[in-house]
Amino acid sequence: MVSGIEWAAFLPSAILLAATPGANQMLILRNGLRHGPRPAISASIGRFTAFALMVVAVAAGLGAVLTASEVAFNALLDPAAPEPVITGVLDFDRTWFGDPAADWTIRMATAKADEREAFWESYGVLDRSPAAMWRARVYEARHLGAIRLECHRLAKADAVRESYGAMAEVLAGLT
Structure with missing residues (x-):
């Protein structure tokens, strides 16, 4: 559990981060x-309610549990199934389960032959x-879609x- 001193440091930092303009705030402003x-x-109240629930979950130690478990973080499991059955995926980027080539x-790092070459040394x-x-071409199609x-x-x-x-060039390489 989180001590009073830790709360004194954590809560103001969390509120500051939550109030810092980001994608959520930009969406609220646009709407x-x-x-x-x-x-x-209404959107702002919903966002801060979700944030408050996340703060409570982290304070209760749930954050460490979720980040330690790929399945808990990425998949919805059927609680009624006699053995684990995935019924949904929560986060597309994390569904590649450890394939580094899927990462942006x-x-x-592979886009240009420049100072990025130093990355490969380590x-x-x-x-x-x-x-x-073949997987790299699939990932490239996904990245191009995002771009x-x-x-x-x-x-x-x-x-x-x-x-x-x-x-079209990437997709042609997949067939």
Whole structure:
């Protein structure tokens, strides 16, 4: 359990982090500008309620349990099943269960031959087997999809158009 002294340090830090503008606050501001203050206030109350529940869960020690267990963190299990049965996945990025090639960092480290080459000196060599190369193309398609969505969100129509060729090339390599 968390002591009083730890709460004194944790709670103000957590509130400061929660109040720091990020994706949630930007969404609340955008919705407030588009739909008025009532939906923004409602979303803000919901967000802070969820945050309060997370603070309580972490204080109770649940954070350590969740981060130590890939299944608990990534999958919904059927509680009525006689043995574990996955009924849903919570977080797409974490469903690759330990394949480093799926990570954005690896994609960026392989994107150009520049000072990033130093990364491989300490990381080691990537698996270049046929199966690993096929998975890398799947991951690249996923990354290109994310980049395309971001370009669309930023109204970069030319970049969205350019992404179709890159995606077609990657998808052709999967067949």
